Amino acid sequence: MLQTPDRVLAEHYHDLQTKPLYPALISYRTSGPVVAMVWEGPNVVCSLRTVIGHTDSAETAPAPSGGSADSVEGAPRDSQLWFQSSELVHGADENHQSSIYAA
Template identity: 40%
Template sequence: MDRTFVMIKPDGVQRGIIGAVISRLEAKGLKLVAANLTMISEEKVMEHYAEHVAKPFFPSLKEYIMSGPVVAMVWEGKGSVAIVRKLVGATNPADAAPGTIRGDMAMETGKNVIHASDSDESAAREIAIHFANAEFVAYARLDEPALYE
């Protein structure tokens, strides 16, 4: 099954919208298989955002992402990376369509509530940074065909 990494950023946690974000992903039919409420370490920030380290915005991104707790999650579902990206919306909330998480819940690019993997390769890399295999939970959703066979 396809997996993707999603992180509710400090502004989403601090605003109390964890449940609203998770509800949208569950309602779409994705299955949560790992989750962790945590303060992200500097080591993980450096690894997670490695492609941005030399960019001018990185110091403020690093400070922000370490400023409060995040909810790191792994979601399963066919085509999960593309599905989650559509649900999340454009990086800049001003460009995000109404009905998307950022379009409905975020106001500025620097604090846009959520991170989602942008490719299968990124998802695999980000999942490995934040979760060990032992942290995944296998279960069947009530709407999964296997339960009805």
């Protein structure tokens, strides 16, 4: 659990900085602490989407979480943004390549 630094939010939401929703999004995300996680495992994206919902609102029902990597490919960038490598603990099976960040 952490209070998100402004620089992390600016980088995490860099694609949205020109959108009208950006100021409200940043205000909301800085209004309290977040729980940041990295999940790993087979079919983790599908499993996580069941818990927090899709990043595309047209594909999901309302979800309790505020954000996540939008793909397996985007997860390493987001993981490095939010965590130092020494903070990550890998599961017993490190051969799988699926991981996703959520905050």
